[in-house]
Structures are given as structure tokens and as C-alpha cells.
Amino acid sequence: MTDIAAVANLVREVSTTTGTGNLTTAAVDGYQTGAAAFGTADAGAGNPWVFISNQDAAEWEIRQTYWSAATTLVRSGAPAYSSNSNNTVNFSAGTKIVTAAIPAHLLRTLLKSINHGNDIASASTIDLDAATGDYVTITGTTTINAVTLADGRRVLARFASTPQITNGASLVVAGGTRTMAAGDYALFIGDASSVVRVIPLRADGRPVVPTISSFADTLLDDANAPAARATLGAVGLSGDETVGGKKTFSDQAFFAGGSRSGTLVVANDAVATISVPGTSTRYNLLLIWMTFATTNYLAGFVYCRTGSSPNAPVAVSLYDPSSIFASTTGVLTGTTGTAGKITFSTHTDGLIYIENRIGGTRSFYYQLFTSAS
Numbered sequence: 001m002t003d004i005a006a007v008a009n010l011v012r013e014v015s016t017t018t019g020t021g022n023l024t025t026a027a028v029d030g031y032q033t034g035a036a037a038f039g040t041a042d043a044g045a046g047n048p049w050v051f052i053s054n055q056d057a058a059e060w061e062i063r064q065t066y067w068s069a070a071t072t073l074v075r076s077g078a079p080a081y082s083s084n085s086n087n088t089v090n091f092s093a094g095t096k097i098v099t100a101a102i103p104a105h106l107l108r109t110l111l112k113s114i115n116h117g118n119d120i121a122s123a124s125t126i127d128l129d130a131a132t133g134d135y136v137t138i139t140g141t142t143t144i145n146a147v148t149l150a151d152g153r154r155v156l157a158r159f160a161s162t163p164q165i166t167n168g169a170s171l172v173v174a175g176g177t178r179t180m181a182a183g184d185y186a187l188f189i190g191d192a193s194s195v196v197r198v199i200p201l202r203a204d205g206r207p208v209v210p211t212i213s214s215f216a217d218t219l220l221d222d223a224n225a226p227a228a229r230a231t232l233g234a235v236g237l238s239g240d241e242t243v244g245g246k247k248t249f250s251d252q253a254f255f256a257g258g259s260r261s262g263t264l265v266v267a268n269d270a271v272a273t274i275s276v277p278g279t280s281t282r283y284n285l286l287l288i289w290m291t292f293a294t295t296n297y298l299a300g301f302v303y304c305r306t307g308s309s310p311n312a313p314v315a316v317s318l319y320d321p322s323s324i325f326a327s328t329t330g331v332l333t334g335t336t337g338t339a340g341k342i343t344f345s346t347h348t349d350g351l352i353y354i355e356n357r358i359g360g361t362r363s364f365y366y367q368l369f370t371s372a373s
Helices: 034-038 104-112 212-219 222-232 251-255
Strands: 012-015 023-027 049-054 060-064 067-069 096-100 125-127 135-139 146-148 154-159 171-173 185-190 196-201 259-266 270-275 282-292 295-306 314-317 325-329 342-346 351-356 362-370
Touching: 023 096, 034 067, 034 096, 146 196, 259 270, 259 351, 270 362, 295 325, 295 342, 295 351, 314 325, 351 362
Parallel strands: 125 146, 135 154, 171 196, 325 342
Antiparallel strands: 012 023, 012 096, 049 060, 049 096, 154 185, 185 196, 259 362, 270 351, 282 295, 282 362, 295 314, 342 351
């Protein structure tokens, strides 16, 4: 929907034209003419809504149309509503009153938009066009695979339970498939070609996708270090390991070695490296963003040890639950790692290797935090 129907006050004309063709209209004292109010060009979706009513017979039409000349009202195509089963009326003799106004079905939509509608149960396909308001509560846990919502319409939904919203060609979920939590919200936006776009939000307004801060709060907190390592399965590292007397998951230990950021553009079956300062043992936290199509997503994080005794990185993908990440040790050449994966590796040369084998060139944006030696 690219335009909004034109409206104007006190538009009224009369016509004595018969048949199914265009009407020849005449001005009425005390009212605007259609041509004066709206012009004489076809504005498509921006044309006004026109009511035509025969005062001498039970004949009427409601159509979105335009005046092509000062006294010519076009009647091409079928009307939205009419006394002839919503088909063009073959007007008989008599005076036709021609007015411009907002039809009842649009007024109903406007009234719905300011109401909290009835609850809608989650289902494989939910019809938000049938919602009784533009703010609704979705109940139940059934996975939502499709949504019906007209182009240009928006519905804000609050979730009472934990359904999954499945990303697809016609239901495009920002950040990919998401499982909602009770109290979360999602904005559904009708787009062209029966596509519905979804922007999920947590109850506190945060995106449903994990954020850097939420992981940093866990990973860089001394109190959470043992549990975090146990959850991640950090290879070869104990929960209380220290560097320079500081636990490796503390912000002091990581920031003591400095931080750096940058951008890497890696072709398919190619490799790029990130240099870690110094050749002694370092513990590194690498936050990675990665391009998919034209959108940047926080792809995940990597925890690894570099230096004389490197470990296979612990790589956690936040984009795809099945994980697009793999890890190993040693030099990567571009085709060393697993096909269809992004492989991270460390080596005694102090480099972190990133190998792209998922098809197509990818851009990586990274933030590296490293410990003191």
C-alpha cells in the first residue's frame, strides 16, 4: 500500500446518466465538485471513495475512483460494494446523488486500531486480518508457521506462552526462527506479495536475539566463571584458572591484555587471521558479527587459548541452533575445516584463524578481548 485514499469535506454532485458507463456529473450549490476537491487524474490507491445513489430506485454503488474531467466520473472496474451483488449497477432513470466519504469498512478498521482485540490462539496459520484490534494477545504454544495480514497493516501481539515463530519466505522473522517467552512481544507487518514481516521483542524491550552485554555479564564475571566454563565445555581450562593472579573470565584479566576490533572479508573456501599480541599464553574472548544477505547479525562468540599451547576454540553460534561454527587447532588453508561451516582455529604462531566454507563471500566484524601474558 503506497497511498492513502484522498478525502475532502462537502463533496456532492448529481447525475442523470443511465447505464453502466461513466457518469456525467453536475455541481450542487453549497458543495464542492469532485474535480475541484480531488483533481482530474487517476491516483490509483490515492483515489477518493465515491458513493452513488439513485434517488428514484433501489440502486447504489460504493467505489474508489476519480474524475477524469470536470464533469466526468469514471466507473471502470467493479465497485467495492453495490446493490447488484457488488457488481457494476446498470443505473435506470432518475437523479443520482454522488458524494465522497469514508466507507464503513474503513471506519471499522480505524476503530479496531485503537482497541485491544480478543485473544488469538497460536496455530500453524493465524489470521491477523480477522483480529478485532491492532493489539492482541496470542495464547498457546503451537508453532506459528504462517500469518495472514494484508499489505500495509500492522498488529502488535503480546505472547501469553512460548510458541515458536518459524522464519520462512512468507513469514520473515528478524534474526531467524524464534521461540517466544511469556510476556514477549512481536510486531507483525503486512508486506507485498502476501509476505508478513515480524520484529520480535522481549518484555523489557530488548531484541529477542541475545546481546553482547548479556553474554559479557556472564562470561566476564568472576562469580559465573566456573559455571560458564562448564556450560561451554571449555577444553583444557579449569573454572578457576588465573592469568597474573586474576581469573581468566574476569574483566580485569581480559582487558589487561587490551582489546581490538576490525573487519574481515573472507571469500568462500578462503581463510583470514586475527593476530593476538605477544607469543606467550593468552586467553581470548572473540565476539563475532557476520553478514547474512544484507543484514548483520551477532553470530556468536569464541573463547580460546593462544600461544605455545593453544586449545581448540570453544565457538558458540547465536544465529543457528544447529551451529554453523566448528573448531580445531593448527593452520587453516581455506579448505581444511568442515564444508558448510565457519571453522575457528588457533596455532602456536599466535593467530586466530577464521575459515569460510559456507558458500559465498562473508564479512566478519569482530571485537577481541585478550588477557595479559
